[in-house]
Amino acid sequence: MPExxxxxxxxxxxxxxxxxxxxxxxxxxxxxxxxxGGWMNPAEYPSSRADWExxxxxxxxxxxxxxxxxxxxPINDAESPIAISNFNAVGGSxxxxxxxxxxxxxxxxxxxxxxxxxxxxxxxxxxxxxxxxENARMMGVAGLAxxxxxxxxxxxxxxxxxxxxxxxxxxxxxxxxxxxWPSDSAIATVEHAGRAPCVNLGPCLTGCAQGxxxxxxxxYWPEAVRRxxxxxxxxxxxxxxxxxxxxxxxVIYYDAEGVERRQKAEVVxxxxxxxxxxxxxxxxxxxxxxxxxxxxxxxxxxxxxxHPYAMVQGVFDEALDGYKGPMGCCIMSQEFYExxxxxxxxxxxxxxxxxxxxxxxxxxxxxxxGSVPWGPDHHRSYADLFNRTxxxxxxxxxxxxxxxxxxxxxxxxxxxxxxxxxxxYRLSENSERMLEHGVARGREVLEAAGARETSAQAPLPFAxxxxxxxxxxxxxxxRSVVNEWGRSHDVRNLFIIDGSIFVTAGAxxxxxxxxxxxxxxxxxxxxxxxxxxx
Amino acid sequence: MAADTASSEISETxxxxxxxxxxxxxxxxxxxAHPGAGEIGLGEILLQKVPELTPVLVQGLAVLREExxxxxxxxxxxxxxxxxxxxxxxxxxxxxxxxxxxxxHTYANYYQQPRVLEALGLEARPPYPRGYELEAGDLNLLDxxxxxxxxxxxx
Numbered sequence: 151m152p153e154x155x156x157x158x159x160x161x162x163x164x165x166x167x168x169x170x171x172x173x174x175x176x177x178x179x180x181x182x183x184x185x186x187g188g189w190m191n192p193a194e195y196p197s198s199r200a201d202w203e204x205x206x207x208x209x210x211x212x213x214x215x216x217x218x219x220x221x222x223x224p225i226n227d228a229e230s231p232i233a234i235s236n237f238n239a240v241g242g243s244x245x246x247x248x249x250x251x252x253x254x255x256x257x258x259x260x261x262x263x264x265x266x267x268x269x270x271x272x273x274x275x276x277x278x279x280x281x282x283x284e285n286a287r288m289m290g291v292a293g294l295a296x297x298x299x300x301x302x303x304x305x306x307x308x309x310x311x312x313x314x315x316x317x318x319x320x321x322x323x324x325x326x327x328x329x330x331w332p333s334d335s336a337i338a339t340v341e342h343a344g345r346a347p348c349v350n351l352g353p354c355l356t357g358c359a360q361g362x363x364x365x366x367x368x369x370y371w372p373e374a375v376r377r378x379x380x381x382x383x384x385x386x387x388x389x390x391x392x393x394x395x396x397x398x399x400x401v402i403y404y405d406a407e408g409v410e411r412r413q414k415a416e417v418v419x420x421x422x423x424x425x426x427x428x429x430x431x432x433x434x435x436x437x438x439x440x441x442x443x444x445x446x447x448x449x450x451x452x453x454x455x456x457h458p459y460a461m462v463q464g465v466f467d468e469a470l471d472g473y474k475g476p477m478g479c480c481i482m483s484q485e486f487y488e489x490x491x492x493x494x495x496x497x498x499x500x501x502x503x504x505x506x507x508x509x510x511x512x513x514x515x516x517x518x519x520g521s522v523p524w525g526p527d528h529h530r531s532y533a534d535l536f537n538r539t540x541x542x543x544x545x546x547x548x549x550x551x552x553x554x555x556x557x558x559x560x561x562x563x564x565x566x567x568x569x570x571x572x573x574x575y576r577l578s579e580n581s582e583r584m585l586e587h588g589v590a591r592g593r594e595v596l597e598a599a600g601a602r603e604t605s606a607q608a609p610l611p612f613a614x615x616x617x618x619x620x621x622x623x624x625x626x627x628x629r630s631v632v633n634e635w636g637r638s639h640d641v642r643n644l645f646i647i648d649g650s651i652f653v654t655a656g657a658x659x660x661x662x663x664x665x666x667x668x669x670x671x672x673x674x675x676x677x678x679x680x681x682x683x684x
Numbered sequence: 685m686a687a688d689t690a691s692s693e694i695s696e697t698x699x700x701x702x703x704x705x706x707x708x709x710x711x712x713x714x715x716x717a718h719p720g721a722g723e724i725g726l727g728e729i730l731l732q733k734v735p736e737l738t739p740v741l742v743q744g745l746a747v748l749r750e751e752x753x754x755x756x757x758x759x760x761x762x763x764x765x766x767x768x769x770x771x772x773x774x775x776x777x778x779x780x781x782x783x784x785x786x787x788x789h790t791y792a793n794y795y796q797q798p799r800v801l802e803a804l805g806l807e808a809r810p811p812y813p814r815g816y817e818l819e820a821g822d823l824n825l826l827d828x829x830x831x832x833x834x835x836x837x838x839x
Contacts, residue, residue, distance in 0.1 A: 198812040200796050257837040264837065274839065294823065299835040312821025320825045329829055349815025359812040474816035488837055509795040509804060517791050524709040524787055526765045529718050536804065 156182040159401055159415035161387045161430065163187075164242020165661050166648040166668040167421035168366035168374060169285065173672035175377035177679070182413060183379060184403055186386040187221035187239035190367060195357035202353055203510035210356040212246065212612055214238070221384070223564035223571075225425060227614065230575040232456050234425060234614040240383060241367035243423070244661065246355055247615070248478025249336040249363045250502055251291050252658040253282050253300065253666075257488060261654045265489045265496045267580075268550050268654040272625050272634035273670070275301070281666035281673075288373075289364035289665070290342040293334035299484040307339050310348070315470040315540050316480045319503050322599025328485040333502065335479035336364030336661075343369070350475045352508065363476075385411075388568050389434040390418055390644065392443050397683070398644045404566045417675075417682070419645045421668070424454065424617025427650040428556040429571040431621065444621070444638040444646075449631050451557055453550035453619040454573070455655040458581045460608030462592030463541030464601025465534065472506015472540045480505055486591060487657055495583040497547040499657045501592065504543060512536040519605065541596060543610070544588030546581055547657040550619050577609060585609060616660050621650035635678075636671035642683045647671050694731065694738060698745045702727045704761040705748070708768040709790050718803045721794045729797075734789050744782030748775045 158174060160167045163185035171183055196205035212235035214222035221238040237246045256275035261268040283304045285291075293305035309332035312320065316332070323330040337354075338345040339362075348362035361368050375381055384406035391412075393399045400414035420427050428451035432442035442450050483501040490498075507515060512535055516522025522531045554575045562570040577585075585608040593604045624630025627639035632651050638644040647668040649660050656663070675682060694702070703722030710721035730737060751771055752760055760768065776783040794800055798808035 195812070197810055199810050202810050204792050204796070255836050256839045260839045264839070294826075296830060298829065298832050301836065309823075311818040312823075312825075313818045314821075317819075317821045317825060320821075324825065324828055327828070329832065329835055331826065331829065332823075349813075350818045351811040351815050353811065360815070471816075471818065475818045484835060488835065509801060509806065510792050513791040513795045514788065517787060522791075524790075525769045526711060528710050529713040 153412060153414055155400075155414040155416065156180045157415070158182070158417045158419060159184065159413050160419040160421055161401060162242065162421035162423070162426065162648070163240045163366070163371065163381060164421060164423065164648075165244050165366055166664050167419075168241070168370035169288070169665040170419060170421060170647050170668040170672045171379045172288070172370040172374040172377065173669050174675065175374050175379050177676060178378065181379045182415070183381045184385040184387055184401065184413065185240055185381065185383050186223070188383040189240045190245055190357060192357065192359050192361055195359040197351045197353050197356065197359045202356070203508045206353065206356045210246065220565065223568070224562055225570060226559045226562050226572040230573040230614070231577060231609055231611060232458065232575060232614045233612050234573065234617070235612060236423060236425070236617070239367070240371055240381065241365040243615070244365040245357050245367070247365070247661060248354055248659070249476065250478045250482070250659045251289065251334045251336040251662045252482065252500070253303065253334070254656040254658065254663050255299075255487060256301065258654060258656040261497065267496050269624065269629070271653045272623055278663065278666040278670055281669040282662060284669055285662060285665045289336040289369050290338045290345060291334055291364070292337050292339040294332045297331045299329055299331065299487065305334060307342060310335050310337055310339055310476050310479045311350070312481065313471055313475050313505070315472050315505055316503065318466065318470060319540070319595070319599050320481060322595045323483055325598040326595060328483055328595065330481050330483040333479045333482045334662075335476060337476055337479060338362045338364070348476065352473055352475060352477055352505070354476050354478060386564070386566055386568070387430060388566065390420075390430065390443055392434070392436050392439065392641060396438055396641055398443070398641050408566065417643045417645065419647060421648045424620045424649045425556050425571050425573070427646060427648055428620040429558065432558050433569055439640070444631055444640045444644055446640045447628055447631055449622065449629070451620050452552045452555045453622055454554040454556055454575060454617070455548040455550055455619040455652065456575070456614050457616045457655060457657065458546045458548060458577060458585055459610040459613040460544040460546075460585045460589050460592070460606060461541060461610055462544065462589055462596065462604060462606045463539055464596030464599070464604045466538050466540070466601055469537045470506060470540050472537060473508045475505050477505050478502065486588070493587060495580045495587065497549070497580070497584070497657065499544050499546040499584055499588050501542045501588070501595070502545055504541060506537060506540045509536060512539065542592055544585065544592055544608070545657055545659070546584045546588060548655045549578055549580055550622070550654060551578060556620050616649065616655070618649040618652040618655050618660060621646050622653050623651040624653065635674035636667070645671060645675070694742055698742065699727055701745055701748065701760055702741070705745070705772065706790060707761065708765070708772060709787065710794055711765065713803070719799050721790055724797055724799055726790065726794055726797070729793055730789055733793065737785055737789060740779070740781045740785060744775055744779045744786070747778050747782070748772070751775060
């Protein structure tokens with residue numbers, strides 16, 4: 151049977167692939183998306199079982215190496231102080247993300263011009279603004295208009311509840327005169343587009359059984375499939391194939407039975423995140439591209455950026471109900487977001503106020519820190535901690551550095567024998583100083599809010615959630631991998647649409663910007679169909 | 685060494701000792717407010733839910749039995765809490781794998797038990813489907829922030 155050629159093949163059904171597929175589907179082109187994971191069944195998410203907290207250390211853990219689901223691929227991050235966190239399924243890492251959904255600031259697109267670091271993006275905040283708005287509608291973003299930290303923006307749904315915890319921390323920020331605001335959150339706080347409203351389950355980071363969290367398996371994908379996109383699950387792409395004319399002609403993948411198959415396509419779109427995308431490009435070698443396709447610049451895999459995180463926690467005298475409500479979505483502060491020449495670092499960071507832990511999380515955390523010992527003092531120590539502990543994460547902007555990169559591990563492979571990625575990363579001095587500043591300010595605000603003791607950890611070793619910069623965009627082919635609308639400089643029918651193409655990292659969770667970029671690139675393709683490969 | 689490493693089965697005698705160990709790790713609370721970990725049968729739960737714990741547990745209990753015999757103590761449960769603590773620390777020195785795994789799984793499973801959750805004033809249920817009520821909060825607290833000039837830089 152002859153292979154049918156798709157107009158477009160998309161690799162990866164996560165945040166970017168979903169938004170892109172939905173947008174491009176209106177063209178009625180034949181679009182096929184290949185995803186190495188499957189559809190998740192919300193009934194199987196941990197929050198409906200007694201062991202809901204414990205499963206966050208197991209089959210719903212953050213690290214693919216520890217989790218080891220069949221859909222996962224191993225990642226050698228042993229040499230990095232920050233380990234990779236991801237998820238492989240329809241919806242990608244949005245299955246496990248907190249749904250904290252801020253936008254970048256206008257200044258994030260001009261880091262070089264404003265602050266002399268990194269590079270400027272080839273697009274601006276205003277370029278993405280309409281796509282942020284469109285994404286807010288599709289993902290169902292809750293929040294509150296009027297935040298002075300941002301240009302005016304649309305927020306379709308009412309904010310997540312502050313709860314006692316949010317009010318307590320808000321008062322602390324007010325005492326210091328610092329900025330804070332209810333978090334923009336991709337959480338349906340009221341019924342939205344067929345999604346049931348949030349009922350404050352708490353453990354968003356192990357999947358939302360209620361379906362209120364905006365993971366793309368419940369937002370974009372149902373719409374995209376209705377529009378005619380073919381989504382093939384449990385299909386792991388090994389390589390992109392490129393013809394003699396330096397044009398991609400499809401991909402080779404393994405299906406659910408492990409059978410090697412080929413999907414021909416006129417256009418290939420990569421949406422595998424900041425680690426998976428360079429891995430795929432580096433694994434796709436031809437005589438014309440001996441170092442991996444789309445890599446004549448030598449930049450594929452380089453400039454890997456995380457957001458170095460710190461966690462600062464405080465223990466309060468009163469109960470805060472912290473185990474109720476979206477774990478990563480409460481309030482945030484951008485008091486220290488923009489560069490201040492008076493500080494000993496450039497760029498800045500956000501505070502994301504988290505809620506508290508459940509009974510098991512509090513026990514294990516207390517055991518690890520030594521604050522909840524075993525033996526006679528156990529119950530007293532636990533009572534001091536449980537439901538009285540809250541805090542924040544400090545999300546620092548990482549700067550692009552070529553030595554921070556993704557390469558291919560010479561030995562490690564996935565279950566299909568495909569070489570696995572290896573992470574080379576070190577914290578910059580700028581990040582270390584920023585973390586130190588953030589921890590000190592975090593303690594300050596917790597104390598202002600009434601915390602009787604504080605603790606901190608920096609960097610958070612498991613917090614490699616945000617994977618950016620490894621195939622960055624730009625107008626100069628010698629200094630970037632894709633152009634200003636996501637097309638590879640070297641392979642003119644190859645597009646990259648995920649966090650890989652970020653030029654700088656900002657200091658906020660990137661999913662909203664990843665999706666706005668994917669929607670922007672889809673629109674660019676639609677507008678340029680007559681001259682797409684020129 | 686005297687402890688028998690061959691067996692991964694656990695006898696009734698060892699189970700009684702295990703219950704005492706669990707009660708030493710998380711003892712009953714004062715006035716009976718909180719049950720002890722052994723008291724609620726966590727031993728059986730751990731053996732069922734964490735079978736990989738059994739071999740190291742058997743080994744650790746054998747070492748504990750030896751230590752008790754050396755000290756001519758017949759009943760571990762009858763010891764004072766600080767004596768139990770010291771003895772288990774000593775077992776941990778001889779069997780480094782014994783305490784870390786046991787402590788983790790004891791903490792993790794104790795706080796899932798209905799009696800324990802109720803003692804904490806919580807409902808003994810998972811979050812879904814009922815969820816929780818949460819106050820919207822007072823958004824007037826934002827008034828001072830609303831009065832601030834813009835914080836972002838124009839480009």
